[in-house]
Amino acid sequence: MSEQLKGSIYYLSSEIRYSLSVFWSILLSLLALSIFIDLLFKETNVVFTLAFPVYIYSAIAGQILVKSGVPYLIKMGSTRKNVFISFAVHFLGLAMVNAIIANTTYLIVQLIYKVVGVNEGTAILNTQPPPFGLNLFQDTWFTRFVIDSSICFILLVCSFILGLIFYRYGLIGGFSTIGVLLLLLIFGISNGWLIKLFLPIFADFNLSFFFQLFLFSILLYLFSYLLLRKFTIKG
């Protein structure tokens, strides 16, 4: 690995460290409070999900990193190719770290409930979105890790691309892109071709979907190079 690539990865990890630690401190504090309330008042039914805040964080982080990462890396002398590679490594790492923390926390909370001897079902910790037919999968740490990291990764990639569009083409370009995507979505649903496209996937829905999602994210990420290739710094 070149020193420049090391520098880019070091820069991005230093940049995200603060926001990541603030995010997890708040989330874990809220979780601890929820568990405390649940254990204190046993008749309550606390529902706490770690997955959705992590997804929301991923959907925001990609866009923020465009502004706070790309121009500064170029100012330090990084090439666009190195920016592209370092962001890919960074997003992959970030998605995996978030998935590991979320699912390990889930295991720890399960253990706490076992130790305390309270019915595990009292506090429900969803670490993956509920409507995915979870009963089709084995509910293991690894399964949840694959699901969460693939969803986090695609959200990071999408928000990164959107951030690049906003940076390069301004508000008009950014909102026009969102508008076109929404129109395509509405058009696709009303015409039925979008449903036809996704129906076979959900008919045979299994864990491999998330591996496919990951591969699709990589393909989508490759597209971001077109936006990075001639990236210039705005004053």
Added chain:
Amino acid sequence: MRIEVKNLSKVYNQTAALKDVSFSLTEPKIYGLLGRNGAGKTTFMEILAGHILASSGEILINGDRPFDNRKLTEKICLIKEGDNFNKDMKVKQILRSYSLFYATWDHQLAMDLIREYNLPLHTKVKSLSKGMASALGIIVGLACKAPVTIFDEPYIGLDAAARKKFYEILLEEYEKEKRTIIFSTHLIDEVSLLFEEVLILQEGTLLLQEGAETLRHNTCSVSGPITEVEQFLENKEVIKRDQLAGMMTAYVFGSKTEAKQAGLTVEGVPIQDLMIYLTEKKGA
């Protein structure tokens, strides 16, 4: 490193920042890039550093274009008057990042300068005062020891003593290891003695490129009775004339000895005044 600027133009939304500029910087020297606001200095430096693309023309460094060229970008360091660093990062993290990007990074020098300017290593950039943030830029610019180091008004908020220290260290480091330093500033009087070559830009065009010593020797201000001064000015390139009560003062490209022989009062023209007079001269 040899820098060749060939027919360089840059247009922002129908406003031309650079208009067909051509020149060469052939040797490692301290170059003073001067000009009024909007002359195109920052645009030129950004293209040179590979931050932006030219609309037409090109800059070649040792025959290659700097844009997205790793071989060159790791040899160029541009420090601007602001927004050089991510404000959420700590001073220590900034230094570490730059040390990984520049193979020529001098850690010892960086630490010495950190002590000299009394910068807290564990403080975020956003918590630094304006002067401290400028000092950080200066430290990075000096410690990276890039063969092409560009300072674009790098010391906003720095007090006179800190600026003087910067000039001293810059000169000291330059004496130790010659490199191309391009310095753009509006505090020309303070730094003009550092310059070895001066480039003056005006409204996107190159007005003058001359060795600083040559400029000092070949420009002078002559004063005396109007007729005598006018006689001396014949066939000479005059930068500016002022008349008051039968007396005339003129700024001219010419020999001081010749002016003295003509019985006129002769003084040197500071580079700052020269820049002002030259850029005042319409169509120069």
